[in-house]
Amino acid sequence: MDSNLIDVGGGPGSSVTRRVWARVMQGAVEDAVRAYEAMAAGHRERVLEEALVVPAATRETLVEVLRQARDYTGAARLLESDGDDRAAAPMYEQAGAPLLAAEAWLRVGEQARAAAAFERAGSLEQALALYQALGARESLAHLLGRMNRPMEAAEVFHMLGNTHAELEMLRAVPTDDAQRPEAVLRMSSLLDAEGATWRALVLLADGLKHATGAGAVMLQAEQSRLLRQMGLASPPEGAVAAEKAPPVVDGYGYLKAIPIFDGLSLEDMRDLYRLARPVLVPAGTTVLEKGAKGGGLVVLLEGMVSVSTGPGPEARQLNMLGPGAFLGEISLILDGPVSAHVRAHTVVRALRVTRTDFQYFLETHEAAALRIFRLFTQSLAERVRALSS
Secondary structure (H helix, E strand, C coil): CCHHHCCCCCCCCCCCCHHHHHHHHHCCHHHHHHHHHCCCHHHHHHHHHHHCCCCHHHHHHHHHHHHHCCCHHHHHHHHHHCCCHHHHHHHHHHCCCHHHHHHHHHHCCCHHHHHHHHHHHCCHHHHHHHHHHHCCHHHHHHHHHHCCCHHHHHHHHHHHCCHHHHHHHHHCCCCCCCCHHHHHHHHHHHHHHCCCHHHHHHHHHHHHHHCCHHHHHHHHHHHHHHHHHCCCCCCCCHHHHHHHCCCCCCCHHHHHCCHHHCCCCHHHHHHHHHHCEEEEECCCCEEECCCCECCCEEEEEECCEEEECCCCCCCCEEEEECCCCEECHHHHCCCCECCCEEEECCCEEEEEECHHHHHHHHHHCHHHHHHHHHHHHHHHHHHHHHHHC
């Protein structure tokens, strides 16, 4: 060790860092924290350099000092230098250094955590390779969507049986893409299977405007099949087809209108919408149970729900809600109990965003997460003010 790192007591420390080291070696953690926090950045870096030559027990005490001082990167670096990558990885995550966290997770064989951290860091190809190796198909599908590889994403969502997300990905294939006719054909098949054959015909008519060659032949064949299925001899005029097609209530506009999502970019909103799961709730079924852990966000598309003070016959009805209403948005962020009982008054078609899926969205969309938390805080403050008055 350099002679200028030796104090009269035989311990480490240059003239500017000795104050911290004296307290670390005495085990006076709180005093060491205050001394470390008061140092300039260059001097804190010097402490980390000096830590490499002290005994392991002293270094452990310093790690605790750094953790309490919230120098998570410094603590992670020391843990990493000691080969303790398992402890270093979450420290790097807390420091907002997902790439370093990913590499640490990878070194200890935590591939799933490494993949998620690589995705947060924007190292999408590395995340993709790990998701593929793990067979994590849902994460893989969402990542392919973020990487603008919609046909591949749609194929994985198809294997998962997630028709909603598959349709979203197929819609994202550009009209000038060579795979657009195939995407239109698959969308048409999905819509027909859902009983939305008129919508499928409208889609095919629009697709034929841009298709040529083999793609046009393929779409014309599907159009003829659907026309025969409906007992029609020829394709209806576009305006007539659009008029006969039932209105599309896919919930995107309703989701976009929720206050805590105000200001999210188009790309972020489409990613969030793709995470939503369509649900069909029979009349009389409980949608949200009072006192239960929050089931996430529910956005009503069709039907009516009854909101009451509880499930029993003595419960008082508070409200009746219909299409466009949303419930449970607070549970996306605060995992508390549901404050009211919600029951389907009629058959209800809705979108649900689970807390787990929403947490994934927040972890992989940093700018959107910041915006959402800011708006959520403002909304919560307004509710508190309203209750106080």
